[in-house]
Amino acid sequence: MTPFNYARATNVDEALALYQPGSRFIAGGTNLLDLMKENVIRPERLIDITRLPLHEVTTQADARVRIGALVSNADLAYEPVIQNRYPLLSQAILAGASPQLRNMATTGGNLLQRTRCYYFYDTGVPCNKREPGSGCPARTGLNRIHAIFGASEQCVATHPSDMCVALAALNAKVEVKGRAGARVIDFADFHRLPGDRPERDNQLADDELIVAIDLPAEDFSTHSHYLKVRDRASYAFALVSVAVALKMDGDVIREARVALGGVAHKPWRNAEVEATLVGQTADHEAFTAAAQALVKDAQPLDGNAFKVKLVQRAIVRALDEAVSAGARS
Amino acid sequence: MSALSHRTGLECYASHSIQFELNGQRQALDVLPWTTLLDLLREQLDLVGSKKGCDHGQCGACTVLVNGKRVNACLTLAVMCDGASLTTVEGLATGDSLHPLQTAFIKHDAFQCGYCTPGQLCSAAGLLKEGRASSADDIREQMSGNLCRCGAYGNILAAIEEVVQAPGEGAA
Numbered sequence: 001m002t003p004f005n006y007a008r009a010t011n012v013d014e015a016l017a018l019y020q021p022g023s024r025f026i027a028g029g030t031n032l033l034d035l036m037k038e039n040v041i042r043p044e045r046l047i048d049i050t051r052l053p054l055h056e057v058t059t060q061a062d063a064r065v066r067i068g069a070l071v072s073n074a075d076l077a078y079e080p081v082i083q084n085r086y087p088l089l090s091q092a093i094l095a096g097a098s099p100q101l102r103n104m105a106t107t108g109g110n111l112l113q114r115t116r117c118y119y120f121y122d123t124g125v126p127c128n129k130r131e132p133g134s135g136c137p138a139r140t141g142l143n144r145i146h147a148i149f150g151a152s153e154q155c156v157a158t159h160p161s162d163m164c165v166a167l168a169a170l171n172a173k174v175e176v177k178g179r180a181g182a183r184v185i186d187f188a189d190f191h192r193l194p195g196d197r198p199e200r201d202n203q204l205a206d207d208e209l210i211v212a213i214d215l216p217a218e219d220f221s222t223h224s225h226y227l228k229v230r231d232r233a234s235y236a237f238a239l240v241s242v243a244v245a246l247k248m249d250g251d252v253i254r255e256a257r258v259a260l261g262g263v264a265h266k267p268w269r270n271a272e273v274e275a276t277l278v279g280q281t282a283d284h285e286a287f288t289a290a291a292q293a294l295v296k297d298a299q300p301l302d303g304n305a306f307k308v309k310l311v312q313r314a315i316v317r318a319l320d321e322a323v324s325a326g327a328r329s
Numbered sequence: 330m331s332a333l334s335h336r337t338g339l340e341c342y343a344s345h346s347i348q349f350e351l352n353g354q355r356q357a358l359d360v361l362p363w364t365t366l367l368d369l370l371r372e373q374l375d376l377v378g379s380k381k382g383c384d385h386g387q388c389g390a391c392t393v394l395v396n397g398k399r400v401n402a403c404l405t406l407a408v409m410c411d412g413a414s415l416t417t418v419e420g421l422a423t424g425d426s427l428h429p430l431q432t433a434f435i436k437h438d439a440f441q442c443g444y445c446t447p448g449q450l451c452s453a454a455g456l457l458k459e460g461r462a463s464s465a466d467d468i469r470e471q472m473s474g475n476l477c478r479c480g481a482y483g484n485i486l487a488a489i490e491e492v493v494q495a496p497g498e499g500a501a
Contacts, residue, residue: 003335003342006362006408026406033365033404034385046362048409074398078461098474099459100452101386103398104405234473 001036005045011052012211016179018047019207025049027070028105030097031113039123040114040130054108054211057081063217066175069108069210073163074099076107086215088224088245092166095228098235108210111164111174111190114201115157115265116237118142128154129198136198144303145239148295148311149264155198156301159191159266160237166226168267169243169259172215178208191266201265220245220257225321227314228261238262240311242318246282248326253277253286258294258319263311270294282323284316291315335361347411351376352420360407367391367402370417378418378447382476389475392448392455393417399455401474418447421454429495430454433488441479449475453489465490 009015015025022044026032035041054068057079065081076082077093097105114120119127119137126134138146138156146156164187172187191202204210223246230236241261247254256277260268273293280286291312298308335342344359351374360369367384370376370393382390384403391402394416421428430453433439440446452475462468468489477485 001363003340004362005342006345006406026409029406029409030386030401030404033406036363037384046406050409098386098389099455099471100389100392100399100401100474101404103455104400234470 001033002039002042004036004043006048007045008048009052012054012177012209015047015049015052015209016177016207019179020045021206023047025209028072028109030101030105031109035114035121038121040121049209065215065217067107067213067215069106069212071107072103073097073105073107073110074102077102085219085221086166086170087221088169088226088243089163089166089215091224091226092162092228092241092243095226095238095241096162107163107213110161111167111202111210111213112204113159113161116160117146117157120157129157129194129201132197132199139301142303143301145237145262146301146304147264148298148300148304148307149260149268150193151265151299152194152196152198154196155194155265157194157198157265158262159201159264160262161267162226162228162238162241162261164191165241165243165259165261165267167213167215168269169224169245169257170215170220171218171257172213174210175212175214176204176208177211178205182211184214187267188269194265198265220247222326223248223322225318225325227318227321229310229314240307240314242311242314243267244315244318244322246319246322248282248323251281251283253280253282256290258290258315260294260311260315263298263307282319284320287316287319288312290319345408345411347408349410349412350414352416362406362408364407365403366393366395366405366407366410366415369407370402376417376419379451380444380447382445382448387476388445388448389452390445390448392451392475394451394455394458397455397458399452399474416451416454418450421450428454429492430457430489433491434485437484437488437491439481439484439488440477441481445475445477445479449477449485453492456489457492462493468493 007018024043026046054070056068058066073093077090083090120129128136147158174185174190225244228238228241238261243259245257256274295308344361348357370379380390382388386401386404393402456471462471
């Protein structure tokens, strides 16, 4: 690693005060240190935030659940309130990484992990995300794992998180704090599409910290499912993934959320298609039509056209599983 | 900060004084910020049981327990372990009495070259503490962070399963 200085903060305001250009906050470090070893990121100083008091999962008076940014992925996945009320989130977290990494990685850090595009990691080749304006070899190169939705000429990378796909389906909110004050960002607005500024993955400013994730009180616990399709049975990033959350009235769908992972620069949702499912009988015909509508705007690259069919089948299967989840419990 | 420092060109980087408990012994030492826990163990403390396989958190050969939880030592900064309690493969046995996992690995011949074994043992020790594995499938999934290039998985699984199924162990 390129040498850097180190400072440790014990509360949020101290961490924000320590920030200066060239600094990076570090918590789990599972992605940041990996990128630093590859010289993709070269901070001048790391500010250790692991001792900030953001390790609690709390149920609010109005039944919302607030997850401190430093709660580990493992602790969150096995937290009883998450397993009982938001099993979709628990499933998605446990579908990602390894037990060791889930013990280290934090909730806030999961949102901020970078793409696993090969060209982003390889400092010997251009990459607009790593070196703005240098070019994108992925667009015409090896792009089997890349985006089929919302990409730009400058960048075809995907966001690699499983957890974020579930948080998108659950309409979570991201609480952030900077020296200028605190703000709350809807999950759908947190991550960006690449456009002509692919170097920016999300709306967080460099000197802001994620302090918590809020989960709405609404109950999708009976009919939800996270389906992940990958190259091996465990410990691999998603080729495609689907987070489904339904509210049912008998056989009729009252509300539908379908978020896709591994297909875009952010968790991908389509409100129009979700709305078409409402009022329909939950059957194969409705699911197939919704899956077809969801991929209408897909723009596959040379190496990833298979994702268009794969994600349709995954959507249908995840919807099937979400419906029958209630019957089994 | 301490007397130890590192100079590169124009910049001088200070080391940091840290303390932790390592395999039951107190340690106080100075570390440079970019020293990983794995490099500290192997290069400064001569505990070479923990192995550097990929150095990117993908193989699990460096797995150790920090405050009882299994982590990848290659993706952990030593300076961030200040105040922690660490267990490496060297600390699994109690004196001359092997940890049940070590005994089971020998009994089941759960290795070929042995390079991944310290990480497998520490990861399995973490799995036992977590107490969420009761079936062979659970163990397979929960050991997915440890690769074995010799392909000794069948025997590794049998060894861990024996310990998980032993009275007083396994899923709560």
